[in-house]
Amino acid sequence: MTPLSALLALLLLATPALADAALEQGKADFDKLCAPCHGVSGKGDGPQAPQLAKKPADLTLVTQKYGEFPAQKVFETIAGLDMPDGHGSREMPIWGDVFVTEQVGKSTRLADAMKASDEASRRIAGLVGYVQSIQAAP
Numbered sequence: 001m002t003p004l005s006a007l008l009a010l011l012l013l014a015t016p017a018l019a020d021a022a023l024e025q026g027k028a029d030f031d032k033l034c035a036p037c038h039g040v041s042g043k044g045d046g047p048q049a050p051q052l053a054k055k056p057a058d059l060t061l062v063t064q065k066y067g068e069f070p071a072q073k074v075f076e077t078i079a080g081l082d083m084p085d086g087h088g089s090r091e092m093p094i095w096g097d098v099f100v101t102e103q104v105g106k107s108t109r110l111a112d113a114m115k116a117s118d119e120a121s122r123r124i125a126g127l128v129g130y131v132q133s134i135q136a137a138p
Helices: 003-012 016-038 059-066 071-079 095-104 110-133
Strands: none
Touching: 016 110, 059 110, 071 095, 071 110, 095 110
């Protein structure tokens, strides 16, 4: 996943019709992939949260934590581009790799890999948009 494809995916959210579709896909992905740990409301209280070594973040407070919504940072976290210090463990799945693998399957063609990377960026951008939409009022 390249920075350019990530930027293009985030720009897609600026077009109203595409933003609505991306937000809908983002909510569906959130409900399926993120809610088990972060909870349906995004507050870090999902049914799997007690089994984790570290409590999942309350995603409704991201804007409050940073002063403004850090879309690029959230994108990088979901995509797995922000490895922990010292390459320690990361309990959160690297969704960028998961999405690419789902899309590309067993193909070894470069064109398929590039298309899969673009699709992964689009899905991650949808998740970013959804997380932004659940931010608590200041």
